[in-house]
Amino acid sequence: QVQLVESGGGLVQAGHSLRLSCTVSGLTFRPNNMGWFRQAPGKEREFVAAMRWNGGTTYYADSVKGRFTVSRDKPKNTLYLQLNSLEPDDTAVYYCAAGNQVLSAIRNADAYTSWGQGTQVTVSS
Numbered sequence: 001q002v003q004l005v006e007s008g009g010g011l012v013q014a015g016h017s018l019r020l021s022c023t024v025s026g027l028t029f030r031p032n033n034m035g036w037f038r039q040a041p042g043k044e045r046e047f048v049a050a051m052r053w054n055g056g057t058t059y060y061a062d063s064v065k066g067r068f069t070v071s072r073d074k075p076k077n078t079l080y081l082q083l084n085s086l087e088p089d090d091t092a093v094y095y096c097a098a099g100n101q102v103l104s105a106i107r108n109a110d111a112y113t114s115w116g117q118g119t120q121v122t123v124s125s
Contacts (some may be wrong), residue, residue, distance in 0.1 A: 047108075
């Protein structure tokens with residue numbers, strides 16, 4: 001069974017940075033895709049960024065492109081999300097996810113099969 005554990009959230013001022021980590025464990029961990037999603041109060045979960053685990057190709061939501069960077073450490077089975085130039089609208093619970101879906105569904109939350117518990121990011125103005 002795959003387990004994902006996020007860390008690194010916190011309270012920061014607008015313009016500052018955070019780095020989120022997602023460590024994956026499980027004997028059969030062989031995802032095609034790893035993704036980051038977020039959910040703000042009263043809103044639906046939305047796609048933030050994703051990475052093809054083997055090839056390393058990255059994908060971003062337009063709202064975070066140029067500010068957030070997704071990366072991985074394969075030997076450590078860890079996915080990262082660097083959040084720069086944070087804005088109050090970035091406030092949300094951030095989740096990492098793993099899945100084996102086709103590339104066309106990499107932005108689709110329903111296509112991921114394993115999820116972490118989430119980490120809170122709060123950005124004050």
